[in-house]
Amino acid sequence: MSKDVEDAAGKGISFFERYLSVWVIICIMAGVAVGQFLPVIPDTLSRFEYAQVSIPVAILIWLMIYPMMAQIDFSSIANAGRKPKGLIITLVVNWLIKPFTMFFFAWLFFRVVFAPFIPEALATEYIAGAVLLGAAPCTAMVFVWSYLTKGNASYTLVQVSVNDLIMIFAYGPIVMLLLRINNVVIPFDTIFLSIVLFIIIPLAAGYVSRVILIKRKGLAWFENVYLKAAGKFTIVGLLLTLIILFSFQGEVIINNPLHIVLIAVPLIIQTLFIFVIAYLWAKTWRIEHSVAAPAAMIGTSNFFELAVAVAIALFGLNSGAALVTVVGVLVEVPLMLFLVRIANNTRGWFPAEPQFVKNN
Template identity: 65%
Template sequence: MKKKMKFFEKYLSIWVALCIIGGFLLGKIFPQVPKTLSKWEYANVSIPIAILIWLMIYPMMLKIDFSSIKNVGRNPKGLIITLTVNWLIKPFTMYFIAYFFLKIVFGNIIGVELSSEYVAGAVLLGAAPCTAMVFVWSYLTNGDALYTLVQVAINDLVILFAFAPIVSFLLKVGNITVPFKTLIFSVVIFVLIPLIVAIITRHYVIKNKGKEYLERKFIPKFSTISIIGLLLTLILLFSFQGETIEKNFIHILLISIPLIIQTFLIFTIGYFWAYFWKVPHSIAAPAAMIGASNFFELAVAVAISLFGMNSGAALATVVGVLVEVPVMLTLVKIANTTRKKFKKA
């Protein structure tokens, strides 16, 4: 039976496009809204945006079963591929590809200041491997659900320690200085705290209602909340981006080019590595998808914290959201079409 995505997930790019339009109109017609909201911040973190991003991140953290880590020794090849591609290859290829296109190829069109911010946004995407949507990609490619849980759980733990140093290093290479404390603070606020709250919630619900209730009834209740949080975040974000978009609408297309190239490159590296290493397709496909896809919720949150809601970095991370679903669905189709090749491997 052919597997299908849920309605909201399948048309996520359309919702993002509508949010771009809605946010743009909101900023134009009611400019007092973004001006008022911009005053509500603490330590460079927008409080309204922080709340909405929590609504996005907490539900996805609920899905992660850290007890699955005990299965880490089962087929270690898949995990080695995931960790190597995600943390030793992906952030650096993203930087070089984004720098080449946004600073060199399109530099004269974009301008020096904005091109640097766009590269910064791309780096934030590149250093944040997927946490939530990978469960969808795994499902659509008949991936091993339990092993995907292991891969995601391990990656989330690595994010806590590796995200800030890698981002800080790559931005310094690109002559972009950001406060390391703000990076650490963002990881604590948008990863560590919701992760801890989700772990406590899982333990409490399982203890009182059982694991089946958690997975079949409790977690699904939050799926819609997560989508709403994402869409409202994008509307607010683009209410601040109105002037930037009006002047540089073509930039959205230019930003998408290196992001799309990077996605195909990372998938190809992980997928072919798994093929030649004779990893089962049910593990190979999700392993390649985790690196190809992005934890865009974290990237958006950190971009706003570091550069502001009307920044080019924030715009670049949202373009990542815009292109992700159609590109990843293309990769899902490639993975499903080549499944039989792995049986012969």
């Protein structure tokens, strides 16, 4: 990693975020150990369900997602018409390219390349998990990637806010379409419940609390005190969710350790493929780097917290779909830091233009 990226990473990404893959590995081992030696814990947790949704896990997932949604400033959408090229790239890549290429790579590797190693039924679940990842563009970590590439923070906020609104309406239909192609039929009411639980409710809670707290305490307090404190719950919620998930996945991991590596292959290829498309498109359109880099990063990284939540809700804690979304968490941070380095080393490819300025 270059010195500039290392310096930026030290400022823009927290200790836990920077070593997230390490914590995920630790949680995998801890979860497997709990499942093997303390089976009473997953057995007890499995009893607390409503409409096939694990209540303890749902609570932890809300802790993960809410702080991210509270960062979104929907008033910034008023500026969406300025410098439309960056927004066009983000939206086209996120909603017209990424979910379908993720499905293709997952199908290619799980059903063709790795077919001798993965049973057909499990391959179906793995593809489903990949679909849930591919249809969920990044919401929170993209602000870190934008910072590390010296991205335009105001424009990144516009891109993320617009994507979050589209996600309310587009995530469900895209997931249902691709799952149906994969011979997995999910009732609409099940998908709708997942969207309400893990997108609409935390998004509404984030918006309402943002408006109220900024009005009472001011924007500086909200961003520098409240969001930093709330952000700690994201990490805690994620790690505890992973321990619970892998307490159910223990047998799968012990019997098929190679599957973790096999799952990672199409996810890594998809990530690199999407970055190349978005980044080179921005270069062709001669968009300034402060907009081009975040535009590529939003489509490249995933809203893995949402993918984990929906996979658990739709397929269960011990499903192959849930396992794929967690492997997505495992590979994303080191891979995204690698792409940050590439973006910073190719800054000279892009023109220097006046930055987008947000109207307050």
